[in-house]
Amino acid sequence: MNAKAHADPTGRGTRIRPGTEDDLGELTRIYNHYVTATPVTFDTEPFTPQGRRPWLTAHHTSGPHRLLVAEEDGTPLGYATSGPFRPKQAYATSVETSVYLAPEGTGRGIGSLLYAALFEALEQEDVHVALAGITVPNAASQRLHERFGFRPVGVFEEVGRKFDRFWDVAWYRKPLRPGPP
Numbered sequence: 124m125n126a127k128a129h130a131d132p133t134g135r136g137t138r139i140r141p142g143t144e145d146d147l148g149e150l151t152r153i154y155n156h157y158v159t160a161t162p163v164t165f166d167t168e169p170f171t172p173q174g175r176r177p178w179l180t181a182h183h184t185s186g187p188h189r190l191l192v193a194e195e196d197g198t199p200l201g202y203a204t205s206g207p208f209r210p211k212q213a214y215a216t217s218v219e220t221s222v223y224l225a226p227e228g229t230g231r232g233i234g235s236l237l238y239a240a241l242f243e244a245l246e247q248e249d250v251h252v253a254l255a256g257i258t259v260p261n262a263a264s265q266r267l268h269e270r271f272g273f274r275p276v277g278v279f280e281e282v283g284r285k286f287d288r289f290w291d292v293a294w295y296r297k298p299l300r301p302g303p304p
């Protein structure tokens with residue numbers, strides 16, 4: 124990562140690093156908040172750390188599928204991921220990205236730090252397009268994605284039911300690198 128990507132707007136020495144299995148408990152705790160209290164993810168039942176392990180180990184320190192963690196004073200405050208968009212082979216050059224912060228870490232630049240580091244890491248990889256599905260409304264997430272060059276491509280209306288109502292998902296797309304000539 125270059126110096127720009129490490130610029131720390133939080134002023135609190137936030138560090139971005141690859142996630143490890145030692146993070147499983149904290150990252151599960153962060154995610155479960157959004158599972159149980161919000162529609163931003165369509166998981167509806169909280170995970171145990173063991174239940175979340177396959178998700179964590181599907182990410183690697185090289186290749187298109189990454190997990191980056193933001194920590195302050197040794198405590199994870201959030202994470203960003205790139206993962207498969209869909210399983211069929213021709214989709215391998217597309218990734219779906221996401222970012223989740225502990226509620227106490229939101230609104231002070233950590234999401235932007237994570238995405239800067241994630242997209243810098245992906246510059247070295249054979250990925251052509253990043254996609255993000257955002258349950259709307261979610262002003263912070265929509266703004267973050269637009270700031271990083273994602274553009275809206277359409278809304279899938281009422282594709283998820285949670286908390287006894289249907290939710291729309293707005294899909295965003297970011298080009299990553301040119302394809303073959």
Ligand SMILES: CC(C)(COP(=O)(O)OP(=O)(O)OC[C@H]1O[C@@H](n2cnc3c(N)ncnc32)[C@H](O)[C@@H]1OP(=O)(O)O)[C@@H](O)C(=O)NCCC(=O)NCCS
Pocket residue numbers: 157163221222223224225228229230231232233234235236256257258261262263264266267270
């Ligand atoms: C969405 C999320 C990752 C954004 O990260 P963040 O660290 O809070 O955002 P940042 O401080 O880096 O700000 C990024 C941009 O969003 C804007 N923003 C932040 N919070 C906002 C809010 N509540 N409402 C509107 N805009 C907001 C910032 O002003 C900034 O825009 P700018 O570059 O024009 O100034 C974070 O708020 C979060 O984890 N939210 C809950 C989980 C979630 O929704 N994840 C996304 C699932 S798709």
